[in-house]
Amino acid sequence: MEISVIGTGYVGLVTGVCLAHIGNEVTCIDIDKEKVNTLKKGISPIYEEGLTELMEENIKNGKLNFTSDYKEGLQGKKVVYIAVGTPQSDDGSADLTFVNRACESIAQNLEDDVIIVTKSTVPVGTNEYIKQKIEMDLKKEVNIKIASNPEFLRQGSAVYDTFNGDRIVIGSDDEHALELLEKINEGFGLPILKTDLRSAEMIKYASNAFLATKISFINEMANLSEKIGANIDLVAKGIGMDKRIGENFLNAGIGYGGSCFPKDTRAIISIGKQADYPMPILENVVDANERQRDILVDKVLNSYKDIHGKRIAVLGLAFKPNTDDMREAPSISVTEKLLEHGAIISAYDPVAIDNAKKVLSSKVTYATGIEEAIDGADLVLILTEWAEIKRFPLENYKAYMAKPIIFDGRNCHSLEAARASGVEYHSIGRPSIK
Ligand code: UGA
Numbered sequence: 001m002e003i004s005v006i007g008t009g010y011v012g013l014v015t016g017v018c019l020a021h022i023g024n025e026v027t028c029i030d031i032d033k034e035k036v037n038t039l040k041k042g043i044s045p046i047y048e049e050g051l052t053e054l055m056e057e058n059i060k061n062g063k064l065n066f067t068s069d070y071k072e073g074l075q076g077k078k079v080v081y082i083a084v085g086t087p088q089s090d091d092g093s094a095d096l097t098f099v100n101r102a103c104e105s106i107a108q109n110l111e112d113d114v115i116i117v118t119k120s121t122v123p124v125g126t127n128e129y130i131k132q133k134i135e136m137d138l139k140k141e142v143n144i145k146i147a148s149n150p151e152f153l154r155q156g157s158a159v160y161d162t163f164n165g166d167r168i169v170i171g172s173d174d175e176h177a178l179e180l181l182e183k184i185n186e187g188f189g190l191p192i193l194k195t196d197l198r199s200a201e202m203i204k205y206a207s208n209a210f211l212a213t214k215i216s217f218i219n220e221m222a223n224l225s226e227k228i229g230a231n232i233d234l235v236a237k238g239i240g241m242d243k244r245i246g247e248n249f250l251n252a253g254i255g256y257g258g259s260c261f262p263k264d265t266r267a268i269i270s271i272g273k274q275a276d277y278p279m280p281i282l283e284n285v286v287d288a289n290e291r292q293r294d295i296l297v298d299k300v301l302n303s304y305k306d307i308h309g310k311r312i313a314v315l316g317l318a319f320k321p322n323t324d325d326m327r328e329a330p331s332i333s334v335t336e337k338l339l340e341h342g343a344i345i346s347a348y349d350p351v352a353i354d355n356a357k358k359v360l361s362s363k364v365t366y367a368t369g370i371e372e373a374i375d376g377a378d379l380v381l382i383l384t385e386w387a388e389i390k391r392f393p394l395e396n397y398k399a400y401m402a403k404p405i406i407f408d409g410r411n412c413h414s415l416e417a418a419r420a421s422g423v424e425y426h427s428i429g430r431p432s433i434k
């Protein structure tokens with residue numbers, strides 16, 4: 001099938017590359033010419049495991065092309081995916097600027113009938129709007145069908161998830177569009193759920209909202225466990241064994257971040273407001289997550305009333321491991337608060353330092369490794385559960401710090417290991433080891 005994909009962010013690029021890999025002829029369109037030139041060389045601008053290999057292979061066999069020219073990119077295509085960003089507006093709703101721009105460019109350059117497929121996360125009802133908008137601006141009389149195909153990919157494992165996810169959702173009010181998209185998607189080998197247009201749009205928001213709720217829930221249980229002397233590891237295990245609850249996504253920590261959960265939870269609350277339906281559960285999920293980001297600094301301040309002039313090593317800056325993404329990373333507010341209280345910060349992250357420099361205060365200094373960051377530090381804060389940080393034995397901190405005190409915001413170490421190491425160890429939802 002001849003397909004174009006508009007937008008080469010992490011969703012668009014992974015979608016385009018993987019659609020080419022299952023045998024389609026794909027042209028990815030992006031208005032950023034410089035980016036397109038890099039992509040043409042097989043270089044991925046984002047860090048996604050396995051993506052570069054698939055890109056190279058499919059560029060070589062002619063299945064995957066890149067262009068910044070809409071006319072060229074849309075020529076002869078039967079299906080056009082929209083995968084541009086929908087960032088958060090000031091009022092929490094999804095900003096559709098890039099979607100609008102993509103619609104205008106599609107309308108100007110379409111020559112044949114197409115199915116438009118929306119991958120971008122858009123408010124319920126937007127697909128109908130997209131169809132109308134393109135139809136209104138069309139230069140040539142062509143027939144347009146619209147479908148929603150939300151993505152459920154995790155950053156860092158997006159290629160893996162494309163072929164190993166739990167389901168593919170295709171929503172359309174047009175039977176022919178549903179059939180054709182089902183055929184295209186069969187190549188991924190996942191269960192396919194066909195729905196109407198609005199339900200597909202809603203499934204995306206409801207999925208992310210549920211997962212965010214699960215995290216805020218387990219964090220609330222963790223905070224209470226700590227107060228009453230229970231251990232959240234065991235609590236999570238015990239509740240997760242109930243299949244109705246499920247064992248995944250029950251890791252307590254300093255809250256969720258990234259480009260999806262914070263944005264999509266606020267967006268669904270905003271959709272509720274527009275529908276005149278308040279969403280108190282999700283409002284509390286968002287508030288609880290904001291508060292959770294302060295938990296670790298609060299613990300530090302409870303133990304040490306004055307951290308002015310204290311040297312603090314911050315390990316892990318990205319919003320989660322295996323990505324260099326700093327969007328809504330808890331490290332942003334944690335470092336801000338530490339600096340407000342006069343701490344001196346030496347930070348380390350295996351891949352996110354370049355991006356961190358763009359968003360963290362210039363007062364933060366960066367180390368090239370864990371050892372350098374903790375050398376001579378008074379306290380250590382762990383903010384991201386990178387494998388490298390988890391593997392670094394707790395005893396080793398003793399070689400670099402006079403009296404190692406660790407505040408672990410991601411429960412990277414077992415309490416047994418902490419006890420055996422002899423370091424002072426505070427974590428989330430578990431008793432402190434002193
Ligand atoms: C999330 C969803 O998992 C994807 O299904 C969805 O497609 C994507 O958003 C999106 O809408 O594009 P992602 O943001 O890449 O994917 O990351 P996750 O791995 O889901 O983690 C999100 C945040 O939750 C991270 O900050 C992570 O540290 C936190 N988290 C996750 C926890 O605090 N505890 C957990 O048990 C799991």
